[in-house]
Amino acid sequence: MNMKVATVEQREAAVEPIAEILGRVGQELDDLAGQLQRVQGLISPLVLQASSLEPGFLQEIQAVDHIEQKLTCLSRFLSALGPFMHGHWVLDMSEASEVVTLSELARRLRTAEHITDETEQVSGDFELF
Template sequence: MQSAQNVAYAAEFHEPLALVISRVEEELGDIARLIDYNQSVIARLTWEAGGSDPSYVKAMQDADLISQKLAGIAEFLRNVADAVPPDFHVETHRATGNLRLAELMHKIGAKGREMDYKAAFDAGDFELF
């Protein structure tokens, strides 16, 4: 498989590196908040039944740790993005090509495909599961 830097795409896919890092940072922060929210809902609904089970407690603690780690990585990326020179650019088309979730692909990279994604979403072309 070719690495992203060996493939040239149209200029529309070349973006400031700091902007791409910021989008990844934002997505990681959103995921951390979602884990926190889901963990609180799950704990509220199931604590009485599972609170005395060490495996349950460990799983809840692990979810909290995962959320904290994601938030920490997001903050690290924020600091990296702030330090990247504005003239550093990256090609995002191929870098996002192997992502399995279209929504994630369009949130963090390949800005040139943003309109295609919005059109598909507006048309109802997405899956609920």
């Protein structure tokens, strides 16, 4: 990992209340669960068609539903923790945010005041196949 040297001011700008971080991560998980639920709606006809040819396929594809349920539960768990965090409990997100390679996700996980011109130019968006 390429480490950047930051000034004290830049480091202090990355310090955030844990409650806000948990809320943002919880929201991202909730968004993923919603996206997965929409995908399930799209693939349902294909799943039914395939399960008529291979009965075990339907049981296997139920794992997608289980993943969506887990994402929803984790989202709610993190969001529920936030209000119980003291305001003075903070984390420095600078190094952790550098490992997020999807630029839009990294942007959403950081607050707007932490986004610099340099970080907005970083590539790493997902590729469609």
